[in-house]
Amino acid sequence: MAGIYIHIPFCFSRCGYCDFYKTTKLDKLEPFLVALKSEIKHYSLLFQEKITTLYFGGGTPSLLKSSHFDEIFSLLRDSYIFSENIEITIECNPDDLTKDYIDKLLESGFNRISIGIQSFHEKDLQEMGRRHSSAQALQAIKDAYSGGFRNIGMDLIYGLPWSNTAAFGENLEIVKTLPINHLSAYHLTFEEGTPFDRLLKRGVYREITDSESLNQYELLREFAAKEGFEHYEVSNFCKPGFRSRHNSSYWDGSPYIGFGPGSHSYYSSYRQWNKADLNLYLKSDREKIVEKEVLDISDRVNELIMLGLRTAGGVNLEAIEALDKQMYSKVVAASKKWLQAGNLYNENKFLKCNAKSWFVVDGIIKDLFV
Numbered sequence: 001m002a003g004i005y006i007h008i009p010f011c012f013s014r015c016g017y018c019d020f021y022k023t024t025k026l027d028k029l030e031p032f033l034v035a036l037k038s039e040i041k042h043y044s045l046l047f048q049e050k051i052t053t054l055y056f057g058g059g060t061p062s063l064l065k066s067s068h069f070d071e072i073f074s075l076l077r078d079s080y081i082f083s084e085n086i087e088i089t090i091e092c093n094p095d096d097l098t099k100d101y102i103d104k105l106l107e108s109g110f111n112r113i114s115i116g117i118q119s120f121h122e123k124d125l126q127e128m129g130r131r132h133s134s135a136q137a138l139q140a141i142k143d144a145y146s147g148g149f150r151n152i153g154m155d156l157i158y159g160l161p162w163s164n165t166a167a168f169g170e171n172l173e174i175v176k177t178l179p180i181n182h183l184s185a186y187h188l189t190f191e192e193g194t195p196f197d198r199l200l201k202r203g204v205y206r207e208i209t210d211s212e213s214l215n216q217y218e219l220l221r222e223f224a225a226k227e228g229f230e231h232y233e234v235s236n237f238c239k240p241g242f243r244s245r246h247n248s249s250y251w252d253g254s255p256y257i258g259f260g261p262g263s264h265s266y267y268s269s270y271r272q273w274n275k276a277d278l279n280l281y282l283k284s285d286r287e288k289i290v291e292k293e294v295l296d297i298s299d300r301v302n303e304l305i306m307l308g309l310r311t312a313g314g315v316n317l318e319a320i321e322a323l324d325k326q327m328y329s330k331v332v333a334a335s336k337k338w339l340q341a342g343n344l345y346n347e348n349k350f351l352k353c354n355a356k357s358w359f360v361v362d363g364i365i366k367d368l369f370v
């Protein structure tokens with residue numbers, strides 16, 4: 001199993017909470033595509049794994065034309081080995097999803113679509129700086145389904161400073177009526193350098209209280225359980241058989257390669273990433289773009305803990321033992337108090353966090369790090 005991630009670093013406008021690498025300088029799109037193709041070709045000799053997932057994220061991949069995708073797909077198919085049942089996902093903004101565009105995405109080969117809805121409340125959308133309306137969000141999902149997509153995901157954001165649990169519940173009531181198989185629901189975080197962070201520091205926004213956060217998280221969990229969504233990662237829920245295979249490969253340690261500025265790769269025990277700098281990326285000088293980090297044993301153990309505890313699969317204790325017996329003993333000793341308190345449980349040598357405790361999982365992870 002191996003994945004390819006392609007980062008399309010362009011947006012028509014900036015959302016106030018977002019710290020993904022992106023630019024609104026759309027005149028750089030064509031030069032970017034030239035550099036992207038050069039990078040795809042470059043790694044074809046180095047990355048020979050069979051590709052089981054391909055993911056276009058951003059930024060806003062749905063601002064590309066179908067002809068752009070056709071060129072990229074043709075190059076990818078010439079350069080890499082695609083598995084027969086490859087999952088091919090595109091992140092889309094609702095306002096880009098015309099019926100014609102949906103048809104073209106399917107023709108290009110996409111079989112999974114992830115739509116950035118965030119909320120169905122107009123006030124939320126305006127405050128967050130989203131370009132779409134609630135009506136457009138609903139229409140986009142309806143059209144994606146009637147156009148032929150059968151693997152549809154959407155994102156929601158909760159924990160908004162001006163909102164409340166009841167309003168979040170109204171969003172979930174709408175989700176119930178939609179033909180989606182996957183829901184990613186993220187608690188708002190005030191990321192350094194974003195407009196929202198500046199508003200927080202100026203006292204215009206407040207962080208909601210822990211008990212408000214917990215109420216919204218519990219509401220989300222109850223909703224998911226009642227509606228038949230499996231809670232398979234802290235922020236991710238799906239109908240049976242519809243986990244995001246691409247994101248799951250990040251969490252289970254499969255190799256992947258990222259293309260585009262700011263993208264990350266992981267293979268052969270090292271991490272590599274492109275600097276988040278479009279101008280540098282356009283020069284296609286890999287010596288200057290790429291940064292690399294070889295993971296030592298403790299990095300790999302910590303990664304198993306961090307990724308495993310955030311997923312339903314849990315932490316593979318035997319894998320840690322195989323890496324280093326002393327570190328394994330340390331992890332086992334540190335986990336005792338969490339096991340006794342009922343936050344963690346051990347199932348066939350996999351250390352798992354019960355879903356209720358995912359709300360505080362970051363503290364548990366820190367405590368188990370070697």
Ligand code: SF4
Binds near residue numbers: 019
């Ligand atoms: S949330 Fe998406 S659309 Fe908004 S600025 Fe970030 S990448 Fe662009």
